Each structure stands twice: as structure tokens, then as C-alpha cells.
Amino acid sequence: MQLALSSWPEVEAYLARSTGIVIPIGSMEQHGPNGLIGTDTLCPNIIAREAADEAGFLLAPPFNVGNAQHHLGFPGTITLRPSTLIAAMQDWISSLVRHGFRDLYFLNGHGGNIAPVTTAFSEYYAAWSLRGEPCPVRLKLQNWWELPGVMALCREIFPVGEGMHATASEVSVTYYGYPGSVKRVEMTPKIAPIAGFTDAADYRANFPDGRIGSDPSQATPDKGARIVAAAKTALISEVSAFFGANDRLEAHG
Amino acid sequence: MQLALSSWPEVEAYLARSTGIVIPIGSMEQHGPNGLIGTDTLCPNIIAREAADEAGFLLAPPFNVGNAQHHLGFPGTITLRPSTLIAAMQDWISSLVRHGFRDLYFLNGHGGNIAPVTTAFSEYYAAWSLRGEPCPVRLKLQNWWELPGVMALCREIFPVGEGMHATASEVSVTYYGYPGSVKRVEMTPKIAPIAGFTDAADYRANFPDGRIGSDPSQATPDKGARIVAAAKTALISEVSAFFGANDRLEAHG
Amino acid sequence: MQLALSSWPEVEAYLARSTGIVIPIGSMEQHGPNGLIGTDTLCPNIIAREAADEAGFLLAPPFNVGNAQHHLGFPGTITLRPSTLIAAMQDWISSLVRHGFRDLYFLNGHGGNIAPVTTAFSEYYAAWSLRGEPCPVRLKLQNWWELPGVMALCREIFPVGEGMHATASEVSVTYYGYPGSVKRVEMTPKIAPIAGFTDAADYRANFPDGRIGSDPSQATPDKGARIVAAAKTALISEVSAFFGANDRLEAHG
Amino acid sequence: MQLALSSWPEVEAYLARSTGIVIPIGSMEQHGPNGLIGTDTLCPNIIAREAADEAGFLLAPPFNVGNAQHHLGFPGTITLRPSTLIAAMQDWISSLVRHGFRDLYFLNGHGGNIAPVTTAFSEYYAAWSLRGEPCPVRLKLQNWWELPGVMALCREIFPVGEGMHATASEVSVTYYGYPGSVKRVEMTPKIAPIAGFTDAADYRANFPDGRIGSDPSQATPDKGARIVAAAKTALISEVSAFFGANDRLEAHG
Amino acid sequence: MQLALSSWPEVEAYLARSTGIVIPIGSMEQHGPNGLIGTDTLCPNIIAREAADEAGFLLAPPFNVGNAQHHLGFPGTITLRPSTLIAAMQDWISSLVRHGFRDLYFLNGHGGNIAPVTTAFSEYYAAWSLRGEPCPVRLKLQNWWELPGVMALCREIFPVGEGMHATASEVSVTYYGYPGSVKRVEMTPKIAPIAGFTDAADYRANFPDGRIGSDPSQATPDKGARIVAAAKTALISEVSAFFGANDRLEAHG
Amino acid sequence: MQLALSSWPEVEAYLARSTGIVIPIGSMEQHGPNGLIGTDTLCPNIIAREAADEAGFLLAPPFNVGNAQHHLGFPGTITLRPSTLIAAMQDWISSLVRHGFRDLYFLNGHGGNIAPVTTAFSEYYAAWSLRGEPCPVRLKLQNWWELPGVMALCREIFPVGEGMHATASEVSVTYYGYPGSVKRVEMTPKIAPIAGFTDAADYRANFPDGRIGSDPSQATPDKGARIVAAAKTALISEVSAFFGANDRLEAHG
Numbered sequence A, B, C, D, E, F: 001m002q003l004a005l006s007s008w009p010e011v012e013a014y015l016a017r018s019t020g021i022v023i024p025i026g027s028m029e030q031h032g033p034n035g036l037i038g039t040d041t042l043c044p045n046i047i048a049r050e051a052a053d054e055a056g057f058l059l060a061p062p063f064n065v066g067n068a069q070h071h072l073g074f075p076g077t078i079t080l081r082p083s084t085l086i087a088a089m090q091d092w093i094s095s096l097v098r099h100g101f102r103d104l105y106f107l108n109g110h111g112g113n114i115a116p117v118t119t120a121f122s123e124y125y126a127a128w129s130l131r132g133e134p135c136p137v138r139l140k141l142q143n144w145w146e147l148p149g150v151m152a153l154c155r156e157i158f159p160v161g162e163g164m165h166a167t168a169s170e171v172s173v174t175y176y177g178y179p180g181s182v183k184r185v186e187m188t189p190k191i192a193p194i195a196g197f198t199d200a201a202d203y204r205a206n207f208p209d210g211r212i213g214s215d216p217s218q219a220t221p222d223k224g225a226r227i228v229a230a231a232k233t234a235l236i237s238e239v240s241a242f243f244g245a246n247d248r249l250e251a252h253g
Ligand code: NI
Pocket: A031, A039, A040, A109, A110, A165, A166, A167, A170
């Protein structure tokens, strides 16, 4: 059940069954020579949409631009300053809590979001803690590639060249979701370098084509399908546990 | 050409042809008994995607949550505080300008965004004006229903009950884009009341089911198709003029 | 009754009769070769002061600096960044609401304020809407030139060269209010150009002497007197309706 | 020469003679049983206007709402949060500096502004200091009652009951400037108490009618005239010295 | 009793005896050729620690970086922008108030903090005043050199060259507290100049070695010991009066 | 070499040798029945001070209050809202960079700081990345307990009851640094529970005495000495590598 495709009476009915919601959160940033700029938003959205259809939980629209300052050296990247991201998340959370949502599960597609999203959670809790009132809301951040079993599968499929950015797995997931956007590009070098980075200039100097440690020319829709299937199952299991025993989710007929 | 589905080398190549980009901007808010919560984001996105495919301009991902405080009385609505919206738009604009984009055309789906987006533009220009440096960027906001010819067509299709919120037209556009989400609901009263409003409580008191002046039970995918076709043509014409004579857009093959 | 010239016991007594207040809001910005920099603040203040004297409503001091970034290419212009304007308006509103004011009528003198003031209203309402508490306050923005009958009169007096900025009408209103500041300047060209604009540099390039579409050399105190008389009457009527039936305003003896 | 009553070419001409400007800064706050809510804005404005007429310096419109949180227990008081005041002052200063003003002299009417205005100056300088660029601007805050000779005169005129808030002197200055607003009220007790205070509730508890240590029933327009005359002379002398030897001010003909 | 060296049960027990706390507040900024960069934080901390040991009140960790923009021309200086300082103080105050502290006594070591800290107090009170709720908290700022009797002693010890920044007294206090950091440097000129200043560049131009009006080569640990002893006694007396009759402080055994 | 105990000429001389600095960053928060509220600030400060003495690098004063909202249920805890922490870190970093520091190594004592400090780094880099200028500064965050070899030693010393908050190790380190503050308290239960948490109320409900998974009654100064010795050596090695080959640190004579 997708929030964007639901009417308010449908959401009202859902809230009578469950106070949980899943929110994909990603980034618009370069993903190497053959990866899509939307990769980090598309991946959790693809996985969560299938899971929502199967398990009946409510899926919010994606928080589609994240913290991507280090990718700004490559055209197409869009970032929020972390302080803006924190402000925007307060508003998303406050809006949902206003309606009665209590269990907010953010499925994340971008490593660079982990620190600012965790910080945004602290900012939200801090308002309650400083007032001395118990906060009735639980906020959870889960990276899709850390869903139980997923990373093991990715490494099984890509024993070499999975990498850390523009990974073979995430590109496969987007190719599965958007087969019309498959791009065939030779990688030079075959496997990208691995290093640290600071700002956008430093990142581009270290990683001239944007990849870190990966060979995403291995990506195919079929491999993406396997990853999505595994991630979907794990997500349903995690979400069911997180939302709690009282919630009664209904699968999409 | 969609930014989210492009690679950075593709965006780099695009920038050699054009410095223009179209950004759908909408809202997540109730749209009456049978309208989708994502309506205001979906409409400009549906129209702009078809136009981008045909005319070859670059389409950004939607700025999908806007200023919807007055709809918070209905479950599912998500708002940014206007000050957050302004901050987030500075970041989107600054990111795109950083890459060389100069002509940013925001296609808007929500009346409540007009003031804050216009204000966000002023905020951006003000930084240049206070520094005393000429701003090389042009920002334009266009409501999709005010594209040349569109409103006349909507009134022709819906001579009665087009309305102001949860309009028959916008619901039709989303039904065209998402036929699986068509919802058949009897409207009571047939045509919703018309009034002013302030905050969410006032809005809900004045408009118990969320509609203003509309009868969206008239909405169908076919009617939406006609509106989208007209809007697409008008948008291509407007965007071409806005981007300027030097830009060389290439239609999607 | 002017707030700035009242004592607190007088305001307390007023609040027992009415919870309404009128707040002029304007700008400090260039108004062409013969217009006053304070025009947009002076106009609503002149009109509202006469109306307040006649009808007995309470008049706040003017919010005298607004959103004028595009005029910064001309010496003397002062602007608030829109985000500052929004913050300042929260404080004005919160202060007045704290005392029991509930109906705040902003009489505006500057087109560039419309979007940010409307946005500031949304910011105020959003705080209530997100908390889920009904907001007891009504905020209204009215441009003085859009008071019923005023624009028709302006066009009657100035059939040619009324214009959009540094208009013949607004200059006349200030000349009526400040006859010692009448400035006689030849306009070249007689009627200023009309165009769009973005930042201050763009504005100055498009409008070398600051005017848009106007010939304010036609302005005289007498013409201003006619406009003020019409605007005053319309304002009293609007304010009376806005404040509501229970308010008992007392004319200035 | 008043900025609000000048045209931009007049300001441009002024800037060729002088880069200095005087900005009255005050407050909208209760001033006891017979004092005007605008007292703190009116006083520096009255004094500076006469001085500007005589000496030819440029006078900005007043920064008319200041830091008055402690007076919010009395109807009519309007405050900026200090953080808003600081933001607004950055914008006023940046606007003026953009035009070439370099010597900004703030004539203050409100003790509660001293700390936040001084802090706003630090905020402005800090931006230059952190960038490591020399700031070309000088900012000065002067309380009108501390202009050389003024306080001595006030104490001579009011040997008893001058007080600290709603002083006999400041009420006299406003009565001189606005003789139509003279209010005759018996004071009980004759002389108000003296104490410290924190927030608005504490202030009202300590000072039931708003005065601190004063008997402003002694105020008359004539006494105000004497104070204004002394303050005007002192201000001209101070401003001339502050603006520097190169400035050529021209008295109002 | 130092907060940083206490356990939470000890703080809980303290709160049953007293709701008062002392918070040293200082700066990290150059203090001339032989003064320590931490001088302004160290001085109030040294004094307050001895007083806390003797009198048994609770001592918070120092707010160790303050408003020092004007010293940024000298290596080692760290500043908060004043707006950051205000935000940080809201958090410190809110945290302490959350636990039941009601009487917060800030012992200040830096003149440049007076305005922003006072402003931060107004910001805190303003939140209560705008809500219309009585604030239960009292905030006090005291400069250590203005504790009763201290400045007279400093002038007695240093009849010449006490100065205004990098004073002989404050350097002595730090030499007493940190005898291992005594630095012997010849001063040229013997006594530093006196002038005003704006930003960091202006400050450095006016005061080439950082001192204002002082000869801190006179500083010794012994002289510092005398000053600390006097300040400690005065602080205990002031704090006892400020905390109120009901508090039962217990000296450190 | 401690910044707070240095003069500016000493810092200037240091900058000729090295552009690196170490900044302890911690928290003021409850650390169970026998742990010090300052534990997380004291630990990195104790370790870094010994290392700075031995290796000659410059040590900043501690950033002594961090993100501790979840501990506010226990008296004595002070937190910054994460957004304030981010703002304050921008100022610290900008100040140091202004002087020529380029390699900033933050030695952290608090798990709750990791996300907001990392986010603050992104905020700093984002300003450069959005401007499109290469950032010359490197920012590093290192938790003291993750210095090479330290955690292994802690587990060797405390095979049972090391825990996650109010750990036996961190309490030992503070007991070593402040032997006068050793507190002997019986722990009930012997080993504290392990769970997740959200806000302060949730934390206190889950961990009634503040500990997570630890038995800090095992802490002694001697054990702390061993940990500090290991951490000091590891820190010197890490800092030397981070600062780079060109830096010439000089040990404290
Ligand atoms: Ni990715």
C-alpha cells in the first residue's frame, strides 16, 4: 500500500490496523559510468514496494535527496546540506506522528545518510527529552544491504568487484527495477580504487569515474531480481517485528 | 531524459547541449475521498516525463513534499514547514548550479507551494543581490494547470465540479498515470463547498471530506489522457522558449 | 488609534472592545527618479492612519522593511532576506496574539512582499497544524491598491503610465502624505519599459532608472488625496467585515 | 535628509559626499500609565530627525521593534526574539554596506536593545573575522540619553522621579514630538518601585503599572523640547566626529 | 562539588539541598605575549573551584569557548559566532532546568561575552514571555573582576599597567592556577595602547601584540593568589545570596 | 602542548612546525552509580594530554558538552541539540582553519557523538563542495576506545562486565586521572541490562541506574593507568601518521 497512491480515508483505515510506516530514504548522486544517479533512492523503493505489496504495510514516498556533498564533483548530483536534511526529517516525522504513526522504519539506500539521519533522530528525541516528556515514537534506520542475508548473497553473486560505491549489487537492483535504463560501459580500471575522501574535489581526485572498489559492469537485471527477492523477504520479516504484535497488516489483494 | 535514470557521463553530455532542467514540485496531501495523496507530485511528474521523453530535456526527480500544513487534519498528509522548504530549495538549486545548470524550470502541482517557492527564489537571488554579484541563474515557477490551453480544456471537460482542490482534472491526470489506483467513491455533497481557510483544524471544519468546490467522481483515465496530452505540448513549447535558442535538446530515441 | 501613540491601559481597553488590529507592511526600496524610497511603507501607513482615525481601529507601527532584494542595485534600498522576514513576522504575530489579538489584517504596500508574507502566514499556521491544535488566529494580507475600487480609480486618474513599479498612483499617495518631498524630475523615456527580472543586477539592467512601465512625473498631491480617500473608505469597510460583528470600534473623537 | 523621503538619485548623490548614516533603533513596549508604546522608537527618531535636518546627514527609517520580551505582560508590547533581531540587523547592515555606506551610527532608545544590538555587531564582524578579510565597516551604538550632556540635563529637570523605565524624560520627549498624545494620569505610587526582573511575568509582578523608579506625570512637551534641543546638538557633534573628516554633509536648505 | 567529577546520584542528592549551580564562562583567545589563550576560561574556573570546595555549591564544567571574533587575528583564538553561543546556551540552560535547577549563576571571564550572554538570557526568557507562562528560572551573569572588592584589589596590586585586555590581574590568576605555564616576556611598549576596535583585522592593527593598556609582565603566581582569595570570598557571599535562604550547601569535607 | 596554556606567539611558532591539532570531544552525562558525569570528556582529555606532552602536538581544549539527549533522565546531564553541536563545530573548525590549521583530529569519548560529529564534518565539507572549491582541510574522528590495541586490553582487564555505557574501562580511566573522585558503590544487578533506547524516558526505563551492560565497580586507578598508557602510545602513532611527514612535532621538554 503506497501512501502516494492512497486516499486519506484509506490511510485512516490503515491507521486503525497499524501505526507503522516504511519510508525509503536515498540520494541523487553519481554512481559511476553505468550506474543511475537515482540508485540510492531507487533501490530501497524497489525493495520496499514489493514488500509492501506482499505484506500490506504502508509505504511512504521516498525521501529522495540526501547527503551527497562528496559526489558534487560529478554532474547530476544533488545534495541537501546535513542541517537541511535534519530540518526536513523533523517535518516528515512530525507530520506522520500528528496522524498517529508511532513506528517509523526508514529503509536507507545511501551510506552517506547514516550519520545525518541518525542525527536527525537524535534531534527529534532531544525535543522530547529536553521537555521531559516521554516520546511515544520509535524511529529506525536500516540500510537495505544490511537486511539479514542480503550482503552474503551480494558477495556470493559478485565474489569480485562488489565494491563500496556504485556497487555491482545496487546497480543490478536498479537494472532489475528499470530494465530500460541498463547501460553497458567498459570499466577502466576493471575494479575501481579504494581510498578515503573528504569533500567533492577530494573525492573526484581519488575516484576519477566515481566508483569505489567496484566493477558494476557485472550488473544485470537478473542478478538484481535475486537480490530484491532476498531483501524483500528480509524486510517483511524485520518490519513485522518492528511494528509489533498488535498491528494487523493486510496484503495487497 | 530523467536525471534519476541517467549516469553522470550522460548528464555531462547533456550539459554540453543545454543548461536547462525541469523540476516537478508537488505535495503529499489529502485529495478528497477518491484522490491520491500524491496527486500534486504525480501530476507534474506525469506531464513532464512525457514531455521530456518527447522533447529531450532533462527531468529532475520530483521535489515531492511541499507546503501542506492546512491539510494536516487528514491522515497521510506530510508537510515541510515553509522555512524548511526554502532551505531545501536553496540546496537543490545550489547543487544544480554547481554543475552548470542555469535555467531551472519548476513545474508545480500545488497551489500552496506558489508563495513559498516564489519566496525560495527570492532567498536565492537575495544572496547574489546582497553580495552585489550578478546572478547567472534564472528560476521559473509554472503551475501545470496554467500552462497555455490547459485550464480551458479542463473546464471544457468538466463544465461543472472542476473545483479548486481535489479537482476533477488533477484526479483524472493521476488516474491516467496510475490506472490501478482508480477509486470509485460517491461524493456527498456532489459538489464540495467553497470557502477560505487558515490552519489544518479550520480547513477540516470547512471541508469535511477534503475537497474544495469539486466533484472528482467525474475523473477517469481517459479524461486525464486528454489533459496530459495538452499539458505536454504546452510544456514542451514553454520549456523550449525558456531554455533559449542555444540549447539543443534531443528527443528520446 | 495608533499603537505607537497609545499607552498600555488604552490598548487593554481596546482589547475589551475588539481583538482586531491593522498592520501596515511595506518596503524601503528605490521608486524611480522622483519616487520616495519609503513609498511602499508610507502608502499603507497613510491610508490606514486616516482610516484608523475615522473608524477607531487599532493601527500597529509599520513593518517598514520588506523583501526588496531585486532593488538592491539602487542606492538606499534595504531588504530583509525572506527567511528573516518570516522569522520577524512570527515574532510580531506571536506578540500580538499573546495579548489577545485574534484578527490581524496586514495592509501591504509592496508586491514583492506578497509571497514571503503569505509564506510567513503558512509558517505560523504550520506550528499549530503540526501540533494538532486549532489556531485561534486569522491572518489576512491585503494590498492597498487592490482594495475595492482603488485600482479602477488609479486607472481613471492615470489612463497612461500608471505602470507596475514606481507607479504614478503610489508616488501620488506619498506626495499627498509628504508634500514637502515632492520631486519634479523629467522621465526618460516618458514611460518606462516592462519586463521580467531576477536579481538586483538583472533588475537594474532591465530598468535603468528603476521604474517599470510607469510615468510617475504625473504624480501630484491632489491625485494622491483622491486615491487615499477611496482607499480609506474601502479599508474601513473591509476591516469592519474582517474584525467581525462583535467588535465595537470607536472613532477617534 | 530622510532616507524614506529621498529618491535613489538623491541617495546616490549623498554617497558621493558621505558614507555615513544614522539609524534610530527602538522598541514597541509599554511605558507605564501615561507613556506611549512607541516611546523608545519615537525618542531617537525625533532627536535624529531634527539633527539630520540641521546637519544634513542621512537618516534611515527606524528599526522600530526591538528586544522587549520582559514587557510582554502589558498589552501592546511587540518583541523580536533576540536571535531574530540579530538576523534582521545583518540584513539592514548588509544592504547599506552594499551601497557603499561604511559608518553606521545606531541611535538607540531602549536599554533592552544594548546587549542584542552589540551582539548583532559582533555577528557582523565575525563573518569578516572568520573569513580573514578586513571589515571596511564601522558600527556604533549610542543611547540617546547618554549623548554628552543629556543625562545631566534630565536630572536637572527631574531631580526626583526620573527613574529607569517610562522615565519622565523620555515621556517628555514623546510629548514634545506628539503633543496630541499627551496623557494625564495620576501615578500610584507617585514614584514606582525599583527592582530586577527576568521574564514578562516577573516584570509585571514587580512593576504592576509598568514603570521602574519613575514619576512620568511630570512630563510635559516643554521639558521634552529642552531635552531634544540638547540631544540634537550633542548628536550632531558626535555624528560629525564619527563620520570622519572627509564627509561633506549639507544642511537641509 | 564539581559536576564533571560527580555521579548522578550525587547530583540528585545535591538538588534536594539546592537548586543553584555556578557555571564558569570564558573564551579561548590570545592574551598578549605572555598570557594564556585559555585565560578567560581559566580565571573564573580557578576562582569558582576554590569557592565550590569551600562553600559546597555545585560547579558546572566551563562554557569554554565564547565570543572572540575580534581576537581571530592572533593564532590560537577560537570563537563561536554569537548566534551559535546563544543557541548553545539555550541547550545548557534547558538541560539544567530539566533536572530542577532554578538559579543559574554564570561567572564570566571575558568582556566580549557580556552582550551575547545577556542576549542569550533574553532569548531564554522570551520563549516563556511569548508563551505567556511565568518562567521559574533566574539567570545571572557576573564578571569575576566585578565581584565586590576585587577590582579595588587589582588596582592596589597593579597601580600602573593593569589594563583592559591581557591584564596583569588575569594573567596573575592563571599563573597562580598553572604555575608551570608562567612565561617571562619583555613587553614593548611597556604599557600597551588603548583604543577601540571592530573586527579581527582592526584589532590586530590597533594592538600589534594583543594587549590593551596593560603590562602583564608584572604578573606573578603570588599576586594571583591574593586576587583569587579575595574573589573566592566575594563569590561565596554572592552565590549564597543568589541561591536563596532555603538552599543548604555543604562544604567539601 | 596545550592550547589553553599557550600564548599566541607559541601557537604561531607551532604552526611553523605543524598544521595539525588534536581536539578532545566528549559529553556531560550520567555514567551510572559510580561514574563521573564528565567521564566522556575526561577520558580523551586525559589520554591526549599525556600524548601531547610526550609527542609535542598541540592539544585544544575539550569540546566538553556533546549529544546526550538520551541521558537527560538522570540529573546532571547536559546536552547540545545535535543542530547546535553542528553549528558550534563549524565555528571551532573555521576558527582553527583561519589560523592555518589543516589537519584536525577529534579524539572522541562518547558514542552518541559519532553521528552528529560526522554530520558536522559533512556540513563543513558541503560548504566547499557546493561552492566548487577544493577544501584544504582534513577532519578525522577517532573514538579513544577504538585506538589500535585499546579495546583488546580493556577486554583483557575486564573479561566480564566491561559493558557499553559506564564501562569499567572508562570509569577506570577517570579514576586514574582523578583519584580523588573514586566512588565505591555496590552495583545492583551486578551487570546492567543490555537493550536499545530512544529518548530520555525510554533510556531511564530500560536502564534504571544508567549503566548498559557494565559492572563499573571493578574500576580502579591502576587499571585506568594501564589503559591510558596503551591509548597514549596508539594515539601518538595515529596522530603522527595523520599530521603527515612534513610536520615536526617537539616533545615537551
Ligand atoms: Ni549507492
